[in-house]
Amino acid sequence: xxxxxxxxxxxxxxxxxxxxxxxxxxxxxxxxxxxxxxxxxxxxxxxxxxxxxxxxxxxxxxxxxxxxxxxxxxxxxxxxxxxxxxxxxxxxxxxxxxxxxxxxxxxxxxxxxxxxxxxxxxxxxxxxxxxxxxxxxxxxxxxxxxxxxxxxxxxxxxxxxxxxxxxxxxxxxxxxxxxxxxxxxxxxxxxxxxxxxxxxxxxxxxxxxxxxxxxxxxxxxxxxxxxxxxxxxxxxxxxxxxxxxxxxxxxxxxxxxxxxxxxxxxxxxxxxxxxxxxxxxxxxxxxxxxxxxxxxxxxxxxxxxxxxxxxxxxxxxxxxxxxxxxxxxxxxxxxxxxxxxxxxxxxxxx
Ligand code: ADP
Ligand code: MG
Numbered sequence: 001x002x003x004x005x006x007x008x009x010x011x012x013x014x015x016x017x018x019x020x021x022x023x024x025x026x027x028x029x030x031x032x033x034x035x036x037x038x039x040x041x042x043x044x045x046x047x048x049x050x051x052x053x054x055x056x057x058x059x060x061x062x063x064x065x066x067x068x069x070x071x072x073x074x075x076x077x078x079x080x081x082x083x084x085x086x087x088x089x090x091x092x093x094x095x096x097x098x099x100x101x102x103x104x105x106x107x108x109x110x111x112x113x114x115x116x117x118x119x120x121x122x123x124x125x126x127x128x129x130x131x132x133x134x135x136x137x138x139x140x141x142x143x144x145x146x147x148x149x150x151x152x153x154x155x156x157x158x159x160x161x162x163x164x165x166x167x168x169x170x171x172x173x174x175x176x177x178x179x180x181x182x183x184x185x186x187x188x189x190x191x192x193x194x195x196x197x198x199x200x201x202x203x204x205x206x207x208x209x210x211x212x213x214x215x216x217x218x219x220x221x222x223x224x225x226x227x228x229x230x231x232x233x234x235x236x237x238x239x240x241x242x243x244x245x246x247x248x249x250x251x252x253x254x255x256x257x258x259x260x261x262x263x264x265x266x267x268x269x270x271x272x273x274x275x276x277x278x279x280x281x282x283x284x285x286x287x288x289x290x291x292x293x294x295x296x297x298x299x300x301x302x303x304x305x306x307x308x309x310x311x312x313x314x315x316x317x318x319x320x321x322x323x324x325x326x327x328x329x330x331x332x333x334x335x336x337x338x339x340x341x342x343x344x345x346x347x348x349x350x
Pocket of ligand 2: 120121122227
């Protein structure tokens with residue numbers, strides 16, 4: 001028997017993370033377009049120009065370089081993180097909370113959303129001295145697994161795939177495109193994907209690094225290491241409660257979404273433009289799908305993209321979702337930041 005315990009509280013949370021300004025953004029032409037008011041409130045393009053913002057002890061200004069009227073828009077999210085937050089701070093308030101839900105047998109998902117260069121991959125994967133939330137989440141999962149080992153028997157399997165141009169590829173076993181199939185028992189499955197059983201977080205670093213090398217990357221004008229693919233890391237948890245023989249299945253999906261920048265605005269053309277369109281289409285489909293669920297629409301259009309098909313059973317009523325919207329503080333990314341905050345608030349106002 002598979003039992004499910006109702007998840008409590010709202011099932012989607014939206015967090016904004018502002019990354020530190022890059023070297024380039026700290027030059028003469030830098031101006032900060034974000035003001036964090038408190039833990040959950042952020043102002044885009046604030047009016048006041050005299051509010052000091054310090055970065056590495058140097059006061060930066062909210063200069064209006066374009067002389068256009070300031071938008072001065074205030075947004076409230078479940079949480080806002082400044083450039084001072086490390087990945088562990090983000091983890092503590094996002095995916096750490098999902099683990100309890102997962103242990104109760106519910107599917108969960110975590111997305112990082114934002115333009116290329118906004119800090120999505122840094123949040124997911126991080127680096128040696130600041131590991132990302134995938135690693136921190138898995139470490140916590142293994143810790144809780146060990147604590148429960150007297151009561152439960154666990155099997156943990158992971159897969160890592162990418163969706164690029166509506167094509168699904170196994171990042172841990174590169175090869176031809178994989179098909180999605182509907183399966184009565186498991187929902188949508190990826191036929192032929194390689195599944196890795198792991199029981200320690202140490203092995204994960206190598207696995208992720210190996211997978212990331214296989215991601216499809218094309219240089220664009222916007223950013224040399226632009227990533228136009230969605231990378232999906234999935235953890236399948238099978239738990240057997242020893243005293244009752246009850247079996248609980250749960251899946252955690254962590255998704256590094258493709259850059260949300262507008263294809264047309266970043267100078268793509270020809271083949272690259274089609275990519276841009278496909279990416280926007282799937283991000284649009286994702287937003288529509290989440291919105292449809294929220295409004296209890298009878299028909300929620302998950303068939304619109306591979307991304308929503310893959311995540312159909314990880315979003316919605318019996319699932320818990322967190323979206324981390326990554327933004328740059330710089331006026332150089334003015335439009336991207338504005339669009340990201342608007343997308344994120346639309347997801348939140350559910
Ligand atoms: P994206 O995946 O959204 O395109 P990246 O995660 O690759 O963006 O970030 C772009 C650059 O900014 C990288 O060099 C990354 O190391 C750096 N960066 C992003 N977020 C942070 C952060 N919170 N702290 C320090 N460096 C960051
Ligand atoms: Mg990236």
